[in-house]
Amino acid sequence: MQALPGFRDFYPEDFAFRAKLMRAWRKTARSYGFVEYDGPPLEPLELYQKKSGDELVGQLYHFVDKGERPVALRAEMTPTLARMVAAKHREFRKPLKWFSMPQVFRYERQQKGRLREHFQLNCDIIGEASIEADIELISLLIDTLRNLGLTSDDFVIRLSDRQFWTHFLQQRQVPEDKWYEVFQAIDKSEREPREKIAQRLLDNGLGALTDEIYTILEKGAEWDRLTQVSAGLKARGLADFARIDFRIVRGLAYYTGVVFEAFDKAGVFRAIAGGGRYDDLLAKLGDEALPAAGFGMGDVVLGDLLKAKNLLQETTPELDIYVIIPDETYRPAALGVVQTLRNLGHAVDFPLAPTKMRKQFESAEQRQARFAVIVDAKSEQGVVEIKELATRVQREVALAGLAGELAGPVS
Amino acid sequence: MQALPGFRDFYPEDFAFRAKLMRAWRKTARSYGFVEYDGPPLEPLELYQKKSGDELVGQLYHFVDKGERPVALRAEMTPTLARMVAAKHREFRKPLKWFSMPQVFRYERQQKGRLREHFQLNCDIIGEASIEADIELISLLIDTLRNLGLTSDDFVIRLSDRQFWTHFLQQRQVPEDKWYEVFQAIDKSEREPREKIAQRLLDNGLGALTDEIYTILEKGAEWDRLTQVSAGLKARGLADFARIDFRIVRGLAYYTGVVFEAFDKAGVFRAIAGGGRYDDLLAKLGDEALPAAGFGMGDVVLGDLLKAKNLLQETTPELDIYVIIPDETYRPAALGVVQTLRNLGHAVDFPLAPTKMRKQFESAEQRQARFAVIVDAKSEQGVVEIKELATRVQREVALAGLAGELAGPVS
Numbered sequence: 001m002q003a004l005p006g007f008r009d010f011y012p013e014d015f016a017f018r019a020k021l022m023r024a025w026r027k028t029a030r031s032y033g034f035v036e037y038d039g040p041p042l043e044p045l046e047l048y049q050k051k052s053g054d055e056l057v058g059q060l061y062h063f064v065d066k067g068e069r070p071v072a073l074r075a076e077m078t079p080t081l082a083r084m085v086a087a088k089h090r091e092f093r094k095p096l097k098w099f100s101m102p103q104v105f106r107y108e109r110q111q112k113g114r115l116r117e118h119f120q121l122n123c124d125i126i127g128e129a130s131i132e133a134d135i136e137l138i139s140l141l142i143d144t145l146r147n148l149g150l151t152s153d154d155f156v157i158r159l160s161d162r163q164f165w166t167h168f169l170q171q172r173q174v175p176e177d178k179w180y181e182v183f184q185a186i187d188k189s190e191r192e193p194r195e196k197i198a199q200r201l202l203d204n205g206l207g208a209l210t211d212e213i214y215t216i217l218e219k220g221a222e223w224d225r226l227t228q229v230s231a232g233l234k235a236r237g238l239a240d241f242a243r244i245d246f247r248i249v250r251g252l253a254y255y256t257g258v259v260f261e262a263f264d265k266a267g268v269f270r271a272i273a274g275g276g277r278y279d280d281l282l283a284k285l286g287d288e289a290l291p292a293a294g295f296g297m298g299d300v301v302l303g304d305l306l307k308a309k310n311l312l313q314e315t316t317p318e319l320d321i322y323v324i325i326p327d328e329t330y331r332p333a334a335l336g337v338v339q340t341l342r343n344l345g346h347a348v349d350f351p352l353a354p355t356k357m358r359k360q361f362e363s364a365e366q367r368q369a370r371f372a373v374i375v376d377a378k379s380e381q382g383v384v385e386i387k388e389l390a391t392r393v394q395r396e397v398a399l400a401g402l403a404g405e406l407a408g409p410v411s
Numbered sequence: 412m413q414a415l416p417g418f419r420d421f422y423p424e425d426f427a428f429r430a431k432l433m434r435a436w437r438k439t440a441r442s443y444g445f446v447e448y449d450g451p452p453l454e455p456l457e458l459y460q461k462k463s464g465d466e467l468v469g470q471l472y473h474f475v476d477k478g479e480r481p482v483a484l485r486a487e488m489t490p491t492l493a494r495m496v497a498a499k500h501r502e503f504r505k506p507l508k509w510f511s512m513p514q515v516f517r518y519e520r521q522q523k524g525r526l527r528e529h530f531q532l533n534c535d536i537i538g539e540a541s542i543e544a545d546i547e548l549i550s551l552l553i554d555t556l557r558n559l560g561l562t563s564d565d566f567v568i569r570l571s572d573r574q575f576w577t578h579f580l581q582q583r584q585v586p587e588d589k590w591y592e593v594f595q596a597i598d599k600s601e602r603e604p605r606e607k608i609a610q611r612l613l614d615n616g617l618g619a620l621t622d623e624i625y626t627i628l629e630k631g632a633e634w635d636r637l638t639q640v641s642a643g644l645k646a647r648g649l650a651d652f653a654r655i656d657f658r659i660v661r662g663l664a665y666y667t668g669v670v671f672e673a674f675d676k677a678g679v680f681r682a683i684a685g686g687g688r689y690d691d692l693l694a695k696l697g698d699e700a701l702p703a704a705g706f707g708m709g710d711v712v713l714g715d716l717l718k719a720k721n722l723l724q725e726t727t728p729e730l731d732i733y734v735i736i737p738d739e740t741y742r743p744a745a746l747g748v749v750q751t752l753r754n755l756g757h758a759v760d761f762p763l764a765p766t767k768m769r770k771q772f773e774s775a776e777q778r779q780a781r782f783a784v785i786v787d788a789k790s791e792q793g794v795v796e797i798k799e800l801a802t803r804v805q806r807e808v809a810l811a812g813l814a815g816e817l818a819g820p821v822s
Contacts, residue, residue, distance in 0.1 A: 004476075065415075
């Protein structure tokens with residue numbers, strides 16, 4: 001019997017890798033003054049319908065529970081965050097700088113690198129309309145990747161602004177119900193040939209815009225807000241990590257301003273992270289409008305990139321001490337030593353069943369214990385032998401002083 | 412819009428409480444040489460049906476996914492662990508000492524203290540038949556509670572052995588298909604009057620056993636294996652935390668040997684934790700028999716107990732430094748300072764929008780920052796002011812030496 005397709009088992013080594021990655025996420029988010037929260041992995045289906053539209057709902061794990069409620073496994077964190085903030089934001093001083101690292105679920109067709117679950121760092125700033133919030137988030141995204149050992153040779157943040165395009169479309173009197181089609185065409189312009197995109201625009205009666213759109217995509221354009229973002233990143237010494245790219249529009253319907261995605265520079269992997277401003281969402285779920293922006297970063301693409309660059313070595317936690325029991329006569333004394341050392345906070349293991357000395361030392365080595373403590377006849381005189389496994393230096397110490405001896409090196 | 416009934420939102424304070432509790436779990440499990448793993452929160456329904464019987468299946472969140480697979484939200488960790496170990500145990504040196512802290516889900520009727528999800532510490536030893544494994548687990552359970560500040564005045568481990576009862580029933584020629592009924596009767600003997608239990612046994616043709624069973628429940632009995640467990644706990648100095656109690660049988664069908672539960676001594680709360688030996692389960696899921704034992708401890712009852720005893724104070728992580736921007740002219744310089752300090756690993760916040768000085772200092776206090784760093788005109792000469800907020804000591808320091816100054820106390 002196996003795990004469901006698209007779901008991962010985390011054996012200790014896999015867990016150690018994930019834990020190391022998530023510790024780096026947490027440490028960086030905290031260095032930016034973000035505080036951690038969490039929400040339920042199961043939510044009312046309505047929460048996603050209200051916010052994300054049918055686009056996402058097609059990929060949801062949803063069902064009807066025993067109380068006849070339509071429910072869904074959490075597909076992204078933003079709806080939960082918006083719901084939580086809408087309910088209680090008056091209790092908190094603004095802006096909120098909150099992060100979370102939930103596991104999220106989508107029922108997607110199985111492909112390489114596309115699982116049905118992943119862990120996702122979510123960082124959001126709520127209650128701050130200023131562009132400084134966008135810059136703070138983009139900087140946090142950059143520093144999260146830098147703190148994992150990635151450099152500006154490895155990744156780039158591509159920046160855009162949905163309002164650049166909505167302004168463009170307004171100027172050209174394109175009716176609002178066509179905007180989403182244009183966003184979709186721009187989004188696809190990287191993966192599909194120009195003829196196909198032109199046809200797409202033509203089919204929507206927007207063929208006249210094709211040349212103009214392509215000029216912008218290829219040559220760029222002036223846009224004040226993105227110039228400000230660039231200046232803000234420059235003041236922080238992070239300008240090398242980002243560039244303006246009007247191809248970025250982000251799939252989800254709810255973005256309203258600056259949007260951004262992180263990619264590996266070699267272009268081998270899917271997007272590493274993405275986010276943007278979503279000023280209208282809180283009002284939809286609560287009774288009050290609150291400006292908001294945020295990003296999400298999954299563990300799967302990032303993990304693949306880090307492994308490809310040989311950057312994150314998982315290390316299963318080491319043992320401090322392995323207690324050797326040469327003879328079962330001394331088991332009770334050994335148990336006393338084990339307990340004393342654990343009480344002091346040391347990580348201690350020992351053989352649960354009678355085991356040959358050689359095998360016990362093998363276990364100690366395999367678990368990368370720093371010290372072996374041998375409890376034998378001498379323990380009756382209050383003395384044990386300690387051996388530093390790396391140096392093989394061995395000597396006798398008094399049981400009473402054992403704790404102090406094991407704090408530093410034995411030799 | 413709210414969370415589903417029985418599901419919790421973890422606002423930053425709630426999260427801090429949970430995180431502190433889970434850190435204590437992790438630290439204690441590691442001190443016992445356990446390594447962490449994780450599995451999927453969604454599993455094939457069959458996994459639970461195979462292992463737990465209908466008893467648990469009635470409380471599952473189960474549904475049919477878009478690929479027509481009957482699936483269920485993880486209701487406990489043991490089936491996942493057994494599945495994972497059965498698939499790969501040859502790769503690992505025995506015994507395995509593994510722990511996990513999954514969120515688990517049951518669709519139970521809503522009652523006080525009964526949620527539909529909780530986080531659960533799971534510690535298991537696999538591949539060791541010796542009673543020493545049982546003792547190691549019970550000791551770990553005791554130390555987990557001790558490390559959270561609870562004492563032998565607060566809790567007790569009640570120990571029993573399913574084999575005591577199976578031996579008892581075999582001796583009296585009770586057919587095996589009646590055993591489960593007897594276990595249920597014993598389990599209920601704490602909450603139901605003797606007459607009701609006697610009736611229950613009578614209905615199963617076992618009325619003749621009532622007196623004998625009650626004598627054991629009330630007066631105890633000699634049983635070698637439990638004497639060994641007591642001796643093992645005594646050798647570790649943990650004898651005060653446990654007592655033998657033949658009422659404990661554990662609900663789940665798969666236990667085969669020593670079983671135990673942790674309770675608050677005042678008897679106010681439901682069981683804090685429970686576990687036991689389940690030597691037959693691995694063979695059911697894999698091609699090989701492997702002895703196993705383990706326990707689970709949820710965060711809800713334990714959290715309520717710790718709150719009642721005032722033992723676990725949640726503390727939202729503090730800020731190291733709040734950077735004050737007295738005038739927007741100095742924002743770019745301030746951003747440089749912020750970035751430098753964050754690069755050094757400090758947790759740093761600052762106003763994202765133009766803000767009055769007084770409000771900035773309020774934010775710094777509210778976030779419990781240790782230092783305020785004021786970036787004003789003097790920054791052009793390479794100088795900033797730092798103020799230790801607790802002592803209100805303020806002085807000028809060179810920007811170049813700022814990192815060193817902030818490592819220690821300012822005064």
